[in-house]
Amino acid sequence: MNxxxxxxxxxxxxxxxxxxxxxxxxxxxxxxxxxxxINLAHGEFIMCGAYVTAATVHAGLPLPxxxxxxxxxxxxxxxxxxxxxxxxLYDRPLDTIVATWGLSLIATQGTLIMVGSTMAGVGTPFGxxxxxxxxxxxxxxVLFCAALGVLAGLxxxxxxxxxxxxxxxxxxxxxxxxxxxxxxxxxxxxxFACGAGLAGLAGGLYAPTMTLVPTMGATFIMEAFxxxxxxxxxxxxxxxxxxxxxxxxxxxxxxxxxxxxGQIGLLVAVIIVVRVLPxxxxxxxxxxxx
Amino acid sequence: MTGFLSLFRRxxxxxxxxxxxxxxxxxxxxxxxxxxxxxxxxxYTVGNTVYFFVWVFIALSLCLIWGYGGSLxxxxxxxxxxxxxxxxxxxxxxxxxxxxxxxxxxxAVAIAALFAILLGYFMFFGRIAGVFLGIVxxxxxxxxERFMAQTAGPEWRIGSARLNGFNGMSAMPPLTIPWxxxxxxxxxxxxxxxxxxGLLIFVxxxxxxxxxxxxxxxxxxIRENPERxxxxxxxxRKYQLITFVIGAALAGLSGxxxxxxxxxxxxxxxGMTAAAxxxxxxxxxxxxxxxxxxxxxxxxxxxxxxxxxxxxQYALVFMGVLLVLTVLIAPNGLVLGAxxxxxxxxxxxxxxxx
Numbered sequence: 243m244n245x246x247x248x249x250x251x252x253x254x255x256x257x258x259x260x261x262x263x264x265x266x267x268x269x270x271x272x273x274x275x276x277x278x279x280i281n282l283a284h285g286e287f288i289m290c291g292a293y294v295t296a297a298t299v300h301a302g303l304p305l306p307x308x309x310x311x312x313x314x315x316x317x318x319x320x321x322x323x324x325x326x327x328x329x330x331l332y333d334r335p336l337d338t339i340v341a342t343w344g345l346s347l348i349a350t351q352g353t354l355i356m357v358g359s360t361m362a363g364v365g366t367p368f369g370x371x372x373x374x375x376x377x378x379x380x381x382x383x384v385l386f387c388a389a390l391g392v393l394a395g396l397x398x399x400x401x402x403x404x405x406x407x408x409x410x411x412x413x414x415x416x417x418x419x420x421x422x423x424x425x426x427x428x429x430x431x432x433x434f435a436c437g438a439g440l441a442g443l444a445g446g447l448y449a450p451t452m453t454l455v456p457t458m459g460a461t462f463i464m465e466a467f468x469x470x471x472x473x474x475x476x477x478x479x480x481x482x483x484x485x486x487x488x489x490x491x492x493x494x495x496x497x498x499x500x501x502x503x504g505q506i507g508l509l510v511a512v513i514i515v516v517r518v519l520p521x522x523x524x525x526x527x528x529x530x531x532x
Numbered sequence: 533m534t535g536f537l538s539l540f541r542r543x544x545x546x547x548x549x550x551x552x553x554x555x556x557x558x559x560x561x562x563x564x565x566x567x568x569x570x571x572x573x574x575x576y577t578v579g580n581t582v583y584f585f586v587w588v589f590i591a592l593s594l595c596l597i598w599g600y601g602g603s604l605x606x607x608x609x610x611x612x613x614x615x616x617x618x619x620x621x622x623x624x625x626x627x628x629x630x631x632x633x634x635x636x637x638x639x640a641v642a643i644a645a646l647f648a649i650l651l652g653y654f655m656f657f658g659r660i661a662g663v664f665l666g667i668v669x670x671x672x673x674x675x676x677e678r679f680m681a682q683t684a685g686p687e688w689r690i691g692s693a694r695l696n697g698f699n700g701m702s703a704m705p706p707l708t709i710p711w712x713x714x715x716x717x718x719x720x721x722x723x724x725x726x727x728x729x730g731l732l733i734f735v736x737x738x739x740x741x742x743x744x745x746x747x748x749x750x751x752x753x754i755r756e757n758p759e760r761x762x763x764x765x766x767x768x769r770k771y772q773l774i775t776f777v778i779g780a781a782l783a784g785l786s787g788x789x790x791x792x793x794x795x796x797x798x799x800x801x802x803g804m805t806a807a808a809x810x811x812x813x814x815x816x817x818x819x820x821x822x823x824x825x826x827x828x829x830x831x832x833x834x835x836x837x838x839x840x841x842x843x844x845q846y847a848l849v850f851m852g853v854l855l856v857l858t859v860l861i862a863p864n865g866l867v868l869g870a871x872x873x874x875x876x877x878x879x880x881x882x883x884x885x886x
Contacts, residue, residue, distance in 0.1 A: 280663040330860055336604050337859045339666055340815055343606075344855030347808055351848040460804050464674050467667045502682055509675050512668065513651070517658035 247374030255497055258382050259504075260489035261389040264481065265447060266462040267469035268392055269440030271481040274470055276413050276433045278335055279328060282342040284466055285459020286349035287438045291316045291445025293357065296454055299364045308364075309446030316442025317435045324434040329427070346459070353456040361454040381450065388447055392440065393482055399436075400477075409433055464505065468512045474522020483523050487511075543737060545744030547600070547752055549821045549871055554878065566729055575721040579793075582721075584833050585728045586789040591813045591829040592739060592822065593782035599819030600743060601775045602755030603661065607651075607669025608783040609807045610676050611644040615784030616797035617680070618643045620701040625691035628705035631715075637707065637788060644784025645777050652776040656769045661758070673802050680799035700798030707792050718792070728789060735782065739822050742778075751775055805848065812855045818868020828867040 270284045281287075291312035298308040323345065331338045368380035400406035411419040412429045420426045444462065452458065469488055473480030491511050496504030519526045544551040550559075570578045590608055597605045618640035626632050651672060655665060684697025695701060707718040707727065718724040742748055753761045754768050762768050791797045800806060817828015832854070839847035862869050 274663075278663075280667065327856060327860065334863070335663055336666075337863060339604065339663055340811060341856050341859040343808055343811065344852040344859070347805070347852035347855070348849050351845045351852065355843075355845050355849070457804070460674065464671050467671055471664055471667055502678060505675060505678065509671055512671065513654045516660050516664065516668065517654045
């Protein structure tokens with residue numbers, strides 16, 4: 243094996259880990275960063291996206307449309323959840339965690355009852371290509387591009403659109419925004435829907451690569467939480483760099499000792515980072531600026 | 533002597549519901565019923581009651597950390613699992629002779645507490661609070677579950693104890709009290725019942741005293757306003773760490789007793805669902821009081837077991853609904869609400885008579 247293939251292999255591992263961390267964390271980070279709410283049912287929104295994607299693909303739609311359907315359905319479920327539960331708990335952040343955990347339990351067990359313990363998966367598209375002695379899946383490259391696309395899209399949404407401006411105004415000083423005529427409740431609803439939709443998108447994108455079981459959300463949430471905790475409250479200054487750093491930790495540990503040690507590496511990283519930077523990377527960056 | 537007596541005076545106070553002769557009279561009646569109960573019941577039911585009691589310890593640990601301390605820990609099951617596995621590994625290696633199971637009990641709980649000191653140091657001295665604390669503790673317990681689940685291979689052994697991956701460890705010896713003549717083996721019926729009941733009363737009364745002491749008052753002050761407590765000169769981090777460690781030891785005791793009770797422990801006892809259940813008991817009971825936590829836990833467990841007849845998935849959906857409704861409608865807990873209502877009613881009645 244020569245140096246070039248070795249470098250490519252490392253980059254591929256890194257990109258794969260980065261895409262997984264960023265895609266699974268984005269929805270959580272948007273909701274946490276904008277509203278201070280930790281959505282413990284995040285994994286179940288991902289599961290919802292994956293299931294809807296698989297169901298629509300089985301019904302004959304092409305995969306991209308299926309992923310879109312998964313995203314939209316998750317976002318709609320998000321609107322309902324916000325209206326029924328989250329809205330009443332904004333002044334009690336700890337209770338939001340507890341309530342969303344209850345929702346997660348209902349969603350997991352409800353899916354188990356209604357759909358069964360497993361659902362037929364979707365084949366991974368695009369096949370693979372060869373570099374050196376190893377073959378790589380093209381779809382993983384697509385996922386990496388999708389992660390970059392999501393970050394770019396979020397940046398555009400929050401900086402260049404009217405919704406983005408109103409949303410940022412609402413986070414900074416909610417009552418001032420309300421006094422200036424912003425419907426803050428609507429903004430919160432839409433933000434929650436946006437986060438839920440992003441979770442659905444992650445589910446849809448990863449549906450072709452994994453087995454669909456009601457507890458599949460649990461495979462995502464650890465990574466998602468770790469990324470958000472390390473990143474802090476800001477999606478761009480936090481989630482993206484945290485995804486980068488953690489992807490290095492995870493891919494190095496995984497290729498050295500295996501999948502589990504990749505995850506243990508993440509956990510150790512989060513405990514150390516939190517000890518050093520309690521407000522995460524974005525808190526550190528923002529404090530440096532002011 | 534007076535110091536000893538003043539300790540007992542701490543049994544009631546501002547941090548615990550229930551005071552006066554009426555409450556302690558009721559307590560004595562419940563205690564008497566609990567003591568007589570195994571004599572009029574069959575072994576299976578008694579064993580099942582022990583199973584309920586075992587969970588009360590982890591509920592009390594969460595009540596202490598979350599209800600009194602105000603830091604929501606999702607990871608109590610991590611200490612549950614650590615102590616459970618610790619007991620299994622120790623007793624399978626060293627057997628149960630010479631009262632070693634009791635040594636293993638202390639050592640396993642101490643291991644859980646040590647782990648809590650390590651984890652708690654990073655969390656509280658890193659000033660993690662609120663939602664982040666919950667996430668880090670949850671990540672820790674999920675990680676432990678995944679780690680234990682992959683230990684199926686024969687290379688995962690500590691001494692002669694195989695960890696057995698997802699199937700978990702089993703066949704560890706039950707608790708054995710050395711006794712002249714023949715050692716007393718506490719099987720999961722009447723023997724273990726009295727042992728666990730004794731521990732439960734000890735822990736319950738001990739926590740009442742602790743919470744009504746100055747330590748407990750500081751803990752509650754930190755929950756109400758950490759900045760103010762800090763300004764008054766208390767090292768918030770130290771108090772939080774101590775609470776966390778006591779809670780972890782209680783959760784460990786729970787896990788250990790669970791292992792003793794069923795003579796098995798599996799990784800799924802540290803999983804997502806297992807971690808959610810204590811939270812439901814404590815939230816539904818009323819997290820900010822010890823008595824309501826105990827009552828709530830026993831009631832929800834009984835309801836859960838009754839529902840499991842129709843399938844455990846349905847029972848779990850019901851638990852989820854119960855949790856969401858409690859948070860939305862009665863955030864202080866159902867049992868605590870009822871207890872406060874009864875207290876007010878009794879006060880009004882005595883006022884009218886007097």
